Amino acid sequence: MGKGGRSQVLRDETDDAVWQSPYNALDPKAPKLPSKGEIKAVIPKECFERSYLHSMYFVSRDTIIAIGIVLLTKSCLSTEVPSNLFSLEGLTWFAGWNMYAFWMGATVMGHWVLAHECGHGAFSPSQMFNDFWGFIMHQALLVPYFAWQYTHAKHHRRTAHLVDGESHVPSTRDECGLFMAIHEVIGDGPYAAFEVFTHTVLGWPLYLMGLASTGRLANDGSFLQKGEIMDHFRTNSKFYPSNGKLDAKIMVSTIGVIATLGLLLKLSLDHGFLTVFLWYTAPYLWVNFWLVTYTWLQHNDPSVPQYGPDEWNWVRGALTTIDRPYGIFCWFHHKIGSTHVAHHLFHEMPFYRADEATAAIKAFLEPKGLYNYDPTPWYKAMWRIAHGCHFMEDMNGVQFWKSFNDKTIPPQKKKAA
Template sequence: MGKGGRAEIKSKPAPAATKQASDSAEWKSAYNPLDPNAPKLPTKGEIKAAIPEHCFQRSYIWGMAYLIRDLIIASAFAYGTSQVLSTDLPSLADPVAVATWVAGWSFYAFWMGTILTGPWVVAHECGHGAFSPNQTWNDIVGFVVHQALLVPYFAWQYTHAKHHRRTNHLTDGESHVPSTKLDNGLSENNERLGFYAAWHEAMGDGAFAAFQVWTHLAVGWPLYLLGLASTGKLDVNGNPLDGRVADHFRPSSPMFPGKISFKIFLSTATTVASVAGLFYISATKYGFLPVLLWYWNPYFFVNAWLVLYTWLQHTDPSIPHYGEGEWTWVRGALSTIDRPYGIFDFFHHRIGSTHVAHHLFHEMPHYNALEATQAIKAFLEPMGLYNYDPTPWYQAMWKIAHTCHYVESDEGIQYYKSLEDVPLSKKKLA
């Protein structure tokens, strides 16, 4: 062990790249708020002034055009699949046929999930008000699309808005809020007392990194919606949760103000009805296997993509997180990272490669985000304030799974640390 990441508290500068990082010539954010010579951050208004005004213009026509494009691609792919694949499981006596069937439906699940992440992104823009100039229309479209993908639209709209308001805040952030060493089962003197720290020691570096990837991509989204992972640490009134579950389904959840209780109820009722409907048609009409193949398998890939984006766009050993008193909105927004996603940018409306622009100005439609990103880069990069990591996303994911496990505390300025740098327990070494 001992390959891992970086994290320092306010009193110390972030150190140079670790062994694992240097071996792969890793990217590192140029901005270090602990550096006394760090540049003064521009205001949001100054950044906005660098972007052409037309980038902020929203269009009913273009918004619907991209959504229709996504749905046409999904429909065509589903039709093509129906012509070459059967939902009937081949005879187990024919292993070649079984292998071909499994490979075919796995191919469909991945690519349909990838394609449907496009409408998911469009519905997410509806929640931000970026889809069209009319928020009522935005909410209608967003509600229909997100609920079809089992997203409680109004609940997630509210918490995601908080994610944007408090990006990289150590206590009042929302989604992918770093856990502390104590949360991970480490004592103040780095004794491995339990939980992740003990699991990591038992599993080893590589297996634990794989476990990190699996928990994020396979079960991260439902756990987050249920309030069991990755939520903030404060309730809607700014009070510590103190063990209360901050889920997305109860109107009384500590995440939500009372004034939106009906919206939360509506989202939850629709989600429950949708799931019940899927099980009903499975039991009475289509069968469980066809519904699993056509709907549920792609659904899990949609979930994996959305968690991947939120994980990778805000996480790196060189990206700071801020406690109360250190956090500012600009600091948080500029802690976002743009990354290359190749062909997936086409399907996902560049949500990962223009994420800095999205966090600075979430009301900007995706079809203008590339031009805005170029303007933002030209303005911020000379100051060392634009984060673009050219590392392929799958390599970045693996690096983060190795290096970004916990922070020292939820105060001051913190960088992620790795359990790989924590000494093994004496019992283990004996």
């Protein structure tokens, strides 16, 4: 479709109250984008100051909360399944372990975010210190720290780039044959539920294994061939250039994940697979849920474009980021979703300065129509995206998400004179 990639569509449902991004790159009157330096100039300099003590306070806080949840659960619940799950005792047991899994997952997601800060160098002034703590926290959650650190940096360098982007890279219509068929069979609502399930339950491990949502280009800039994958575990994965130091880091990350899996297997053999599932795996699934929820919602909305190589630039890409309200989970997750515009513009900024930076950025960008804040509750926004963000028509120009439920209006033929 090239430039002007927003095709005219008929939607089955309309809602005038649905949030729309204020910036439309196709509008001839679209405001001129500021430079990164101009945006940085409005942010107080102290927002970029990193503190060992401040960052370690949050590691300690989250760890103490997690230990408290474990001790409370251990005092109230047994890992043995009640003889009758439908009795009061059985229902209490089931509800109790689900409550543990949810809140433990919410808490440990805080450690995930802190490790992510470490990877960006926002945790402290020392990258060695950052990598030490980031490695420990991420490896405990089966994240190959150094391997993902490298690919996540590419996501920041190429945000919303349709060809060279990384993670949640849109598919084109031609690449969606199977999913369009599934949508046709089960219908719009069930397909949206399918999208939520596959993203939040399967999405993260599939991404790490190179089976979903990775970019289109190998590290040498060539397009991936059919059947090729880019995973986070092999030193010769096409994600990574041939580099002795980077190879060693990837190997260490992979060994760390294997060691964690080995420990979990040993605990399962010693104490039972159900015990390990209840204490570790169930919260781990909630961590993955939150991780994918944030990454899915941070840059995606039917009104937010992505750009082909002919239209993309770094500021344009970064300003596709959307801040959203997450309620109490902002506290647990160190405001990763509510101050993500600031983070994407300046990833080296510590999260505990992000509120102040966001206020300054908003005051500068919002009057220009360049700041994305969607007040929609996150779960409603997720449902809207699951309904409306399925593919993009092309990899060139300015492209907007399309739904399999959209009915494209064919171009009108000119009548003969």
